[in-house]
Amino acid sequence: xxxxxxxxxxxxxxxLVSRIHRRSKAPARLMEFCGGHTVAILKHGIRQLLPPTxxxxxxxxxxxxxxxxxxxxxxxxxxxxPGVILATFGDMLKIPGSNSSxxxxxxxxxxxxxxxxTMDGLDIARQNPEKSVVFLxxxxxxxxxTLAASVLQAEQEGIENYYILSQHKxxxxxxxxxxxxxxxxLQGIVCPGHVSVIIGSRSWEFIPRDYGIPCVVSGFxxxxxxxxxxxxxxxxxxxxxxxxxxxxxxxxxxxxxxxxELMKEVFEPCPTSWRGVGIVPQSGLRLRERYRRFDAELxxxxxxxxxxxxxxxxxxxxxxxxxxxxxxxxxxxVCNPEQPVGSCMVSSEGSCAAYYLYGLDR
Amino acid sequence: xxxxxxxxxxxxxxxxxxxxxxxDAAIFDIQGHLAFTTDSYVITPIFFPGGDIGKLAVCGTINxxxxxxxxxxxxxxxxxxxxxxxxxxxxxxxxxxxxAAADAGAMIIAGDTKVVPRGSADKLFVNxxxxxxxxxxxxxxxxxARAGDRVILSGTIGDHGIAVLxxxxxxxxxxxxxxxxxxxxxxxxxxxxxxSNIHCLRDPTRGGLATTLNEIAAQSGVGIRIEEATIPVRRxxxxxxxxxxxxxxYVANEGKLVAVVxxxxxxxxxxxxxxxxxxxxxAIIGEVxxxxxxxxxxxxxxxxxxxxxxxxxxxxxxxx
Numbered sequence: 001x002x003x004x005x006x007x008x009x010x011x012x013x014x015x016l017v018s019r020i021h022r023r024s025k026a027p028a029r030l031m032e033f034c035g036g037h038t039v040a041i042l043k044h045g046i047r048q049l050l051p052p053t054x055x056x057x058x059x060x061x062x063x064x065x066x067x068x069x070x071x072x073x074x075x076x077x078x079x080x081x082p083g084v085i086l087a088t089f090g091d092m093l094k095i096p097g098s099n100s101s102x103x104x105x106x107x108x109x110x111x112x113x114x115x116x117x118t119m120d121g122l123d124i125a126r127q128n129p130e131k132s133v134v135f136l137x138x139x140x141x142x143x144x145x146t147l148a149a150s151v152l153q154a155e156q157e158g159i160e161n162y163y164i165l166s167q168h169k170x171x172x173x174x175x176x177x178x179x180x181x182x183x184x185x186l187q188g189i190v191c192p193g194h195v196s197v198i199i200g201s202r203s204w205e206f207i208p209r210d211y212g213i214p215c216v217v218s219g220f221x222x223x224x225x226x227x228x229x230x231x232x233x234x235x236x237x238x239x240x241x242x243x244x245x246x247x248x249x250x251x252x253x254x255x256x257x258x259x260x261e262l263m264k265e266v267f268e269p270c271p272t273s274w275r276g277v278g279i280v281p282q283s284g285l286r287l288r289e290r291y292r293r294f295d296a297e298l299x300x301x302x303x304x305x306x307x308x309x310x311x312x313x314x315x316x317x318x319x320x321x322x323x324x325x326x327x328x329x330x331x332x333x334v335c336n337p338e339q340p341v342g343s344c345m346v347s348s349e350g351s352c353a354a355y356y357l358y359g360l361d362r
Numbered sequence: 363x364x365x366x367x368x369x370x371x372x373x374x375x376x377x378x379x380x381x382x383x384x385x386d387a388a389i390f391d392i393q394g395h396l397a398f399t400t401d402s403y404v405i406t407p408i409f410f411p412g413g414d415i416g417k418l419a420v421c422g423t424i425n426x427x428x429x430x431x432x433x434x435x436x437x438x439x440x441x442x443x444x445x446x447x448x449x450x451x452x453x454x455x456x457x458x459x460x461x462a463a464a465d466a467g468a469m470i471i472a473g474d475t476k477v478v479p480r481g482s483a484d485k486l487f488v489n490x491x492x493x494x495x496x497x498x499x500x501x502x503x504x505x506x507a508r509a510g511d512r513v514i515l516s517g518t519i520g521d522h523g524i525a526v527l528x529x530x531x532x533x534x535x536x537x538x539x540x541x542x543x544x545x546x547x548x549x550x551x552x553x554x555x556x557x558s559n560i561h562c563l564r565d566p567t568r569g570g571l572a573t574t575l576n577e578i579a580a581q582s583g584v585g586i587r588i589e590e591a592t593i594p595v596r597r598x599x600x601x602x603x604x605x606x607x608x609x610x611x612y613v614a615n616e617g618k619l620v621a622v623v624x625x626x627x628x629x630x631x632x633x634x635x636x637x638x639x640x641x642x643x644x645a646i647i648g649e650v651x652x653x654x655x656x657x658x659x660x661x662x663x664x665x666x667x668x669x670x671x672x673x674x675x676x677x678x679x680x681x682x
Binding site: 048338 | 662
């Protein structure tokens with residue numbers, strides 16, 4: 001099958017792997033920003049094929065994982081408001097907030113619906129005019145344009161009972177925050193693929209410019225990732241840092257301008273809190289003044305209660321690349337996908353879940 | 363209402379002397395080793411490409427018997443019907459259950475219907491039980507896999523799960539994919555004829571191939587090593603999985619089986635499967651190992667290895 005098989009060809013992969021082995025001399029610590037990359041790396045076993053000189057670290061690129069408990073608690077509280085239907089993506093259901101998950105809220109009678117696109121949320125609003133439909137928008141620049149489109153559509157159709165709880169986050173600002181903290185020294189960054197389809201590879205140019213770190217945007221197939229690592233090695237070897245694309249079938253330097261304009265029309269950047277990282281300026285998206293009537297936080301009276309953190313869970317440090325899931329004392333002992341303690345074990349893009357599900361050394 | 367239904371819809375369809383008596387229980391003679399199984403079916407939607415809940419229930423029970431090497435003989439069929447289910451839909455399901463039973467050479471000899479108020483069930487729930495005769499000398503069990511055995515898969519994985527998913531509300535995507543829903547007892551009989559060294563048969567339904575292999579590994583106290591490149595997956599299934607963030611290894615099948623066979627007989631069992639219409643795309647996908655006890659390890663398409671774990675909870679679509 002062309003869609004994926006072309007990018008999983010064993011002989012091409014072996015060729016790239018030997019090239020990487022030949023060229024990798026000095027130790028190089030690379031961070032894959034995106035949870036999707038972490039999953040692909042473990043699922044295809046890419047880490048085992050790399051020379052010991054190359055260390056791959058997971059980054060903060062899992063939208064479900066980086067959502068702070070205080071924000072998750074808002075969603076749980078909103079779901080319990082009488083007359084509210086909370087619509088969201090399937091990933092969100094099992095994520096534990098301070099006290100419970102949406103799945104538990106649903107079991108207790110809250111009307112929580114899984115949808116596949118933001119437009120489905122709008123459909124629910126049309127079909128249930130007597131209820132209020134709140135779309136829990138969690139994601140990065142990939143899903144933010146679709147949330148923006150739903151707001152514009154609701155505005156145009158005059159749908160009065162549609163609201164959003166925007167917990168969308170932006171990737172470049174948090175990357176800057178991580179690099180500024182100086183906690184992790186990186187020789188290269190595997191930049192997110194899907195996010196870059198929207199924002200363009202140019203959005204990463206500040207990294208080589210301000211921090212001198214090579215960047216390559218990668219796709220999610222094994223050959224994409226191996227090629228990306230090989231390109232990073234070339235940059236490291238030559239001592240020249242720049243932004244390159246190893247995912248040309250999806251990413252252009254300027255990105256998807258229509259999607260960017262949609263986002264810009266409806267949202268404006270704001271400070272927001274990231275699990276493990278804290279408040280990062282200009283890294284969240286809130287509704288612009290003229291669309292505030294869609295803001296569920298303003299429209300409803302609800303009390304998320306006090307925020308609690310999970311004792312012993314090191315999701316935060318894992319998301320910063322400071323630790324790996326195997327450093328966590330809870331990993332695969334009290335924390336597993338069936339009984340998750342932290343969000344990184346729940347999300348399909350979470351690094352703990354990926355290490356647990358695919359790691360040979362669990 | 364229920365009595366009327368039985369008279370008008372069920373008796374004509376399942377026409378056989380056991381049922382026609384309308385006694386409280388069917389009486390029949392049977393000898394030797396018996397296999398007995400039961401299962402309930404609550405699928406949504408009740409009609410899907412390649413089948414419906416009636417065919418699914420009968421094939422599912424036939425297959426449970428077949429996986430033990432039993433020849434399916436008698437089935438029971440109970441319907442819990444939500445008030446308001448159109449009668450023509452019910453008729454279509456009854457007819458299709460009967461066809462599936464007849465095709466597999468089994469007889470539906472006991473049944474029940476209950477109609478419950480709207481909202482107390484989701485259109486139609488079906489329960490089936492089945493009795494089959496296990497021929498002398500057949501001892502199949504998930505606990506019989508031995509190091510060195512080969513693992514054979516009867517065909518492409520994920521067809522049923524993706525075909526059903528494509529019809530779900532809110533997720534209609536266009537595909538020509540059909541569920542693989544089918545009775546496998548005939549193929550199993552042919553396999554058992556081809557070799558007396560089949561150690562274990564299992565149908566990878568809910569939880570998919572990954573879950574079935576893990577169950578066998580745990581039950582037998584062995585490891586299983588499979589090779590990704592050898593596992594047949596339809597292009598449409600792969601595409602839908604990529605789009606939704608699923609792994610075909612975890613998607614349900616309703617007309618496939620996994621056979622664990624002594625290595626010396628693997629080729630002839632494979633050929634017997636390939637001669638049957640339900641096993642044309644059968645392939646040897648791996649082997650049983652003495653290492654990695656209780657685990658399934660897969661050689662990935664790029665030549666590395668990874669764990670293939672059990673399915674945990676439901677598969678949920680991803681965000682991005």
